[in-house]
Amino acid sequence: MKRQASDIESGHWTIYDIAREAGVSAKTVSRVLNGKGGVSRETRARILEIMRRVDYHPHIGARGLRGRHNACIGVTLPAPMDEVPVSQDFFLWLFNELYRVFGIRGEYVCFDINPYDASPNRDYARGIFEQLFKACVVAGPLATDDTSIHRIHRSGIPYIALGRLDSLPECSSATVDYVEGAYLSTKFLLERGHTRIAMLKGFHGYQPGVERIRGYRRALDEAGIPFDETLIRAVNFGSRNVANMVYRLLADPKVTGLIDCSAVQDGASLREGMRRAGRTPGKDVDVVAWTYDERAAVLTEAAAHVWLPVREAAAEGIEQLGEWTAGARQGPIQVIYRPVFNTEQKTGEAPKPKRLFDLLE
Amino acid sequence: MKRQASDIESGHWTIYDIAREAGVSAKTVSRVLNGKGGVSRETRARILEIMRRVDYHPHIGARGLRGRHNACIGVTLPAPMDEVPVSQDFFLWLFNELYRVFGIRGEYVCFDINPYDASPNRDYARGIFEQLFKACVVAGPLATDDTSIHRIHRSGIPYIALGRLDSLPECSSATVDYVEGAYLSTKFLLERGHTRIAMLKGFHGYQPGVERIRGYRRALDEAGIPFDETLIRAVNFGSRNVANMVYRLLADPKVTGLIDCSAVQDGASLREGMRRAGRTPGKDVDVVAWTYDERAAVLTEAAAHVWLPVREAAAEGIEQLGEWTAGARQGPIQVIYRPVFNTEQKTGEAPKPKRLFDLLE
DNA sequence: CTGTTAGCGCTTTCAC
């Protein structure tokens, strides 16, 4: 006599409770629930009416367990938030995309936002392995030694990383070509006669950082100029040390070119650093600044800007992830957008973007 | 011979697979998984090693089904987004709070963002009834005819509504006293000699709207002034018709007081509407403007501001929800903050807040 | 210290 006690006082009806109430078997209720045939009109109507009356909802976990499908669209941050700049603007934009592609279809959108330092051996992809996520957006750059993404890839669930990885070229991803961005930036400065070119970089240990150096070196190699790693300095959102780094890099008078590809987009601090080094952009130093917004200049005095269309790439990727999840296409996704180089003089300057969790500080 | 076939090719190991590999029973594996006693050091170590080697993760759905607990912290929007102003700032703030209280503990934070118009008979609380949510934040005002909240309340899971409901006074909630806000606003204008006081209001059909009218009427009643409902006009974020409404309300020269409690915080449009009506604030019209940011004025020319500390109330409520979820306290939560009335002259004016999903337009 | 059994709520055979 398994399953029948209607402990409906617990608040939740099961298909067995509905079945008993309707005088049918659980299977018939299941058929109605799933809109399958093989149930007479009257029986169906009666069951539907009971379901409506008692406000029946199927147990999503039990369904998933039996049917081997998971409940939510996952969103996960592969990097600690103090190492990687997730801006408020990007986050709002991402949430809008998730709404547009998944929310509208009635999917649950589930964030795994456990910080790393809270549990060092935690896996950012546990939502996948615990079989909670039916699909997953890996929202951020991947560490060069990332292994989780390999396991995600093998798991077979639809996913998209907003970043590439050398060690997994077949990775489902939507990103921009940072190698190209760095190459174009460096080449531009070389062609203007600069030979010692400094680079302000973020992403210690992340693939986008590696790609930046690769592009930088490639341009240098082509020009026959030796690579000097002391010309590369890392800054991040947390440290607010952009001005200091610029000052120190430009302390050497032979350094006459500066690439800011740090993603910090902090024009004021760049300017401050140059001022302290006694430099004047356009006169004794040329700057190339990276921007993530096509319309916004980071520094009006910059000799050039490079626009990295990360949102645009991500939008296409998430769109495709929606289709993959719906079974309308196969993975992996491979979206790679090229950066756009631009020497047009900009007039306005966008404010420095705010970090997502800055509100907490 | 139930359960043993290790179709590990499917990618997911079960406790039975681990058990077979370790030469023990599934129960022993379960004990190790849950850090329970009754397993020898060696056995435990061996099982742990296998788990590590094969990267075992328990099936969160199966666990929940058996243990009768759910997987995620839910966040749900009880109102269609085009009727209720969820600002980007509030959303970012909310996400930060959820991170602080739940993310840090390793909880999944799961949004149900299905829009109503997409499925008219959808329930904003389905995540609770489908037993996906172990706790839930109902982020927005409740409709006066809301019934879901009653069922949520009865379900017994920890929840908090960021709004009250007349029909459920025991509702777990964190909100501000809109009755008081409207009462203070109206009384202030009455005391300055105004007798016909217009009100710009949002939230058609939602409890906060009802409370605004209640406070307004109470002040009028006390002063022995009859209530005239034509003095109340609704605006919302979508329609951008604030200027028009102000203009029409002030077309009647006897209307000399204006309360903007619409939550739109659009000083420029208020000013524009008054200008078109030929009015000058401080001279032939007095304005009381509501603000959701203590430091920010909506309209510098306003005779007074009323600050509604909704974020502050919500912060306390979410904090308590965290404790309730962790079993450290009982529900329901009852946080109610009083509005702060303020006639100080403001200098700066905050820009009009942007709606969360404006990016899509 | 360890194993057996049953069952969480649902759906998939397969039988009638």
Next chain:
DNA sequence: GTGAAAGCGCTAACAG
């Protein structure tokens, strides 16, 4: 058209 039985992965209760 309908139902009985098995089992998804896990754990509580009860044996040994």
